[in-house]
Amino acid sequence: MSPSSDTGVEPDRATGSAQLRDEAEELLRELAGPAARLREDQWVAIEALVVQRRRALVVQRTGWGKSAVYFISAKLLRRAGRGPTVIVSPLLALMRNQVAAAERAGVVAATINSGNVTEWDAIHEQVATGTVDVLLVSPERLNNPDFRDQVLPRLAADAGLVVIDEAHCVSDWGHDFRPDYRRIRTLVADLGADIPVLATTATANDRVVTDVAAQIGTGGRIDADTLVLRGTLDRESLHLAVVRIEDAVERTAWLGEQLHRLPGSGIVYALTVAAAQDVASVLRAAGHEVAAYTGQTDPTEREHLEQALLRNEVKALIATSALGMGFDKPDLGFVVHLGAPSSPIAYYQQVGRAGRATERAEVILLPGPEDARIWSWFASVAFPRESVVRAVLDALDPERPLSTAALEPRVELNRSRLEMVLKVLDVDGAVRRVRGGWLGTGQPWHYDAERYARLDRARSAEQQAMLDYQATDGCRMVFLRGQLDDPGLTLGETCGRCDNCTGTRLDPTPGAETVAATRARIARPGIDLAPRKQWPTGMKTLGIPLSGKIGAGAEPGRVLGRLSDLGWGRRLRALLDAPDGPVPDDIVTACVAVLREWDWAERPVAVLALDDDRNRELTRSLAARLAEVGRLRDLGVLHKRPDHPPVSAANSAHRVAGLYDSWDVPDLHDVGGPVLLVNAQSESGWTFTVAACALRAAGAPAVLPFALATPT
Known part of the structure; x- marks a missing residue:
């Protein structure tokens, strides 16, 4: 064996590693500009995926460059003759940004989602012929019968890399758990031992990190094959503030007065679809260039609105959480919340959209007394009680599929909750999605009441933490970083930027004329x-x-x-x-x-x-x-x-x-x-x-x- 260098790496391997890093640096410059340089943890992750074929979890703040890790790795693996990279990505906005970023580095990328149905056949053919470097799929595609049975097995057998973006969605303990993400466990389990896996997120506390790392580790455990890279979550551009206005109409009026004073363009978050639409209507009537963006917004319209915000053609999008993970506007000047999210972790994820490439971004929370009632309603429509789920199973036939629409009148669930229950039961093996609807499998199924009770307790604790964030007289950024178990947080640290650190308070009183006009518009x-x-x-x-x-x-x-x-x-x-x-x-x-x-x-x-x-x-x-x-x-x-x-x-x-x-x-x-x-x-x-x-x-x-x- 050749003698080792001071770095502990054999000389020939060190030379190869240096050449690979040079290639990675070149690809990064194509992605991010001539001045871009790899962070050390970015290179550690790339080397682990490309050279060592390891499984890795990267938890880094928004704007750190997680997407650069997987696009560079995808390109390097393709140059080495490996198969296409599969990226499971939760939102259409994220997919569009990622495809555009990939093209800058010469990566041939395609996406399969609900917004490009007419292109699916052509993309499937590109996958089959090997002309695609990166395929981005929504988690919902993993449960589509044709994709699951025809496309996915081929990808799992030939993938060069599998990426799980916004990986906190995999975990029951993540702030945005999604049933469709549970199928990723099956995908990862079916991969060959030499196919690397990368999971990325900006919002994961210790419990979520442990859960996700175990799920992507070989054999479902954290072992030598699971590399965990976590960095500090401080965002030096964010200036956090809380403004208390009890009356909902006055809060909207206050926003109408303040919006033109906020820097650049930004996002105003509302807790419900109706609130987003109503606030957008009021602000438009007051002369502001705004538009509503919700889960009910058509995919084509969403793309148009995203582009309008990226080009600063609107002052703000009035959005629900549908506009969140992955939306990439580096110069986003502000994020305002009309109503508080139910979790500090979810709040950090949303405010992290702002100030990625600006020296200062304003982050303002306007909580309301009705927030707790809205949290309670969302909690009530989580996984239903056992008798309701059993009724769903009893209504399904093992041979004749029933569509969701046909099943809905037979059970005590609306369409969206029924879809969620069916997806969970599908992953658990109790039902199966096929062409034409759903079949019962006849497999025994256990209602995990203890697990749901633990989740309910965790949800209550998160809601209390959100109330504590509003009430704290300490540093607000330190509070959020503490909720995320930020490993870079030190005792006694403060941000020096939030309203509590600076003692600077925004006047919470809107003008009487503005309030009257807003009330008349709402009425x-x-x-x-x-x-x-x-x-x-x-x-x-x-x-x-x-x-x-x-x-x-x-x-x-x-x-x-x-x-x-x-x-x-x-x-x-x-x-x-x-x-x-x-x-x-x-x-x-x-x-x-x-x-x-x-x-x-x-x-x-x-x-x-x-x-x-x-x-x-x-x-x-x-x-x-x-x-x-x-x-x-x-x-x-x-x-x-x-x-x-x-x-x-x-x-x-x-x-x-x-x-x-x-x-x-x-x-x-x-x-x-x-x-x-x-x-x-x-x-x-x-x-x-x-x-x-x-x-x-x-x-x-x-x-x-x-x-x-x-x-x-």
Whole structure:
């Protein structure tokens, strides 16, 4: 054996390692610019993956460069003749940023997610022919029958590297546990011994680190094959503050006054979809360039909004947690929370979006007394009690699959909770997802009541810690780092930047006129219906000549109420579920009130009803009554073509394809003004969008959508 150098590495191996590091440094410069240099822990991780084929967990703050580790490793492994890297990535925003970053380093990357359905077949072919270096998949894809049975086994057998991004989602103890991530355990277990695995996250305390490291370790344990790299979580650009305003309307008014004073553009987080939409509406009315971004936002629209924020075309996105992990805008100037997340760890993850490449970023929390009630509601819709789960198992057949929609009426769960339960049962082996729905396997299943009780206790402790963060008079950054068990935290350390360290407090009192205007806006009947601005990707693949920005489409619309509302929700649900018939008088009165308060640029001169298969008479009679009350020209019904099949597709691209050229559109060149387009419900917004484009092409100068209800 050759004598060792001072570093303890054999000379030939040291030479090879130095050459590999030079290659890695070159790739980093292609990714991040000519001045970029590898951090020492980045190189340690890359060497462990590429040379030693180890399994590694990297826990580092947002902006540290975790994505550089796996893209550089992927490229180096491909140069060595290894297979493609598979990255399990939780959010569409993260995937888009990562694909763009990969291209800068010459990495051929592709993504499979719900937003590019039309491209799946072509991507599967690229994987089969070996022309893809990196394949990014959403965790939901791991549970898709075709992907699970046809694509995944080939990837597991031939992968050069498997990456689990936002790996805290794997752990029951992580702040954002997701059932789909549990299938990663199976994926990792099926890998060959020489296929390296990398798990990355910015938000993991000691318990999560131990859990994730054990799950990716060979044999399900932490051993010599599991390298754990943790760094300090301090973010020197973040200036943390808490502003206490008890009244929700006054909090929104305060934000309306302060928004233009905040640096650059940023994110305002709300706890619920409805809150995000309502706050966005109020801020837009006050003259701010903002938009709502939630889990209900269509994937194509999300991409458009992300790009608008990246280009500073909006001051802020008013978002739920749907905009979080992986969204990469280095110069994001601020993060504001209207309402506190239920965990300091989740809070740190969200505020970590700000100040990645700026000297200063403002981070402001405006908690409310209603936060605890919202936390309690989210906790109540966690994994349900055993009797409900057993009812799901009893309702499934071992031979005849049932879709989620068909199963929903048979159990005491709504669609989203039912999907979550089925995913957990699938991973546990009690059910199996197949084409057409779900099958019962007949395998025995144990309800782990003790585990769920432990999780409930942990959740309660996190909620109390969030209250403690609001109340502390100590350093706020030190508090958050302590919650994450930051190994770099030292006794007596302070950040010197937060409101407690500096003694600088923001005035919590908004102006009386602003409060009055905000209260009036919130009290206005009805809710806004934002127009779609971007066509889904891949429409030409489906033979439809639509792409890019939507030109002559719908104007901003209005909706009487949400089906999820405590107020109008029950009344509207009962109306839409009842046998079709004429619109009731109280509904007409409420709709007239909404129209009276609609601040349109130009009043409509005509009204047109959309042909609605489920609520045809309800929609038609509503349009007629509004025409009568408003003295509008009644244009009747926009009828579907008789030879056009009903549209049932759930994803946007196929839905638009089904709606395209589906109506007998009248000539509207002589209509003389905007047309009020009426429908019973706006579910995705695409029916209004495609119909409005058709009416504009037929001569309508403007189209104003109006619906009785929207799901959320």
